[in-house]
Amino acid sequence: MSTPHKSLKSERPLRVDGAFWLDVNDVAFLGEERIALLEQIGERGSITQAAKGVGVSYKAAWDAVDAINNASPKPLVETATGGRGGGGARLTDEGRRLIAAYRTIAGEYRRFLDGINAAMGDSGAALDLLRRLAMRTSARNQLFGRIVAVTARTVDAQIEIEIQGGDRLSAGVTNESVEALSLRPGRAVWALIKAVAVGIGREPDPQARPGTNTLCGLVQRITRGDGPAEVVIAMPSGVTVRGVIAADLLDRLAIAEHTPACAIFPASSVIVGVDN
Numbered sequence: 001m002s003t004p005h006k007s008l009k010s011e012r013p014l015r016v017d018g019a020f021w022l023d024v025n026d027v028a029f030l031g032e033e034r035i036a037l038l039e040q041i042g043e044r045g046s047i048t049q050a051a052k053g054v055g056v057s058y059k060a061a062w063d064a065v066d067a068i069n070n071a072s073p074k075p076l077v078e079t080a081t082g083g084r085g086g087g088g089a090r091l092t093d094e095g096r097r098l099i100a101a102y103r104t105i106a107g108e109y110r111r112f113l114d115g116i117n118a119a120m121g122d123s124g125a126a127l128d129l130l131r132r133l134a135m136r137t138s139a140r141n142q143l144f145g146r147i148v149a150v151t152a153r154t155v156d157a158q159i160e161i162e163i164q165g166g167d168r169l170s171a172g173v174t175n176e177s178v179e180a181l182s183l184r185p186g187r188a189v190w191a192l193i194k195a196v197a198v199g200i201g202r203e204p205d206p207q208a209r210p211g212t213n214t215l216c217g218l219v220q221r222i223t224r225g226d227g228p229a230e231v232v233i234a235m236p237s238g239v240t241v242r243g244v245i246a247a248d249l250l251d252r253l254a255i256a257e258h259t260p261a262c263a264i265f266p267a268s269s270v271i272v273g274v275d276n
Helices: 032-044 047-054 058-071 093-120 125-133 175-180 247-252
Strands: 022-024 027-030 077-080 088-091 141-152 156-163 168-174 188-193 199-201 212-223 229-234 240-245 260-266 271-273
Touching: 032 047, 032 058, 032 088, 032 093, 047 058, 058 077, 058 141, 058 240, 088 093, 141 168, 141 175, 141 240, 156 175, 156 188, 168 175, 168 212, 168 271, 199 240, 229 247, 229 260, 240 247, 240 260
Parallel strands: none
Antiparallel strands: 022 027, 077 088, 141 156, 141 188, 156 168, 188 271, 199 260, 212 229, 212 260, 229 240
16 A cells, blocks of 8 residues: 655644735725835835835835825825935825834734634634735736716726826726626725836827826836836826836937826726725
């Protein structure tokens, strides 16, 4: 009779584990990685130095700060632009308050998990569930808002979403999605848009097709590479949106940091997401 390679009794017991986050407007937006980045910003006063402190790239740190400020009712980080190696950043009072709240709750959460593991023994069902629920999206633009109008058509519907600061954008979804996600005026939603679907212009396009979204502001930063450049536009509300543009067109339009620019994308490129 053959002997199994490894006895089940030799396996380490499975444990329930997980992470928690803070919500704003019923939306999860602040977890351990971002808290660590905020703490580094508070200590060092620089996004460049904070990125080094938590072991992420300068660009990833900036992206995280944009996402945090976009999701929060009040900015958690205030920044001053000064080039790749310059500028400064500081936590607002709201940022410091949320860090303190997070760290206090983190201790209680860990004690809660320890109690569950002591009670459940070797069961891994809860851990498997946590793994299935862990999901991230590749969409670089994740804008929180509320539906203000739903216009039904024959096979699809146009959803109008008001994001922070009062700007509005349109999304095209199927009628089945309207029903399945309970998309109604007043519903809190996420608008997800891939950066590659967002074009950049110096001003609104007068020849844009109906349903085209146009969000304008000032260029916060530009990242150049071997291919198209990525442009991050900060709207007057502080919400940021990013898109891509060919490097030669960027120069031809004289789009640079601190100059006016617009993010332009079709309603069909907007994915509408809900939390529950």
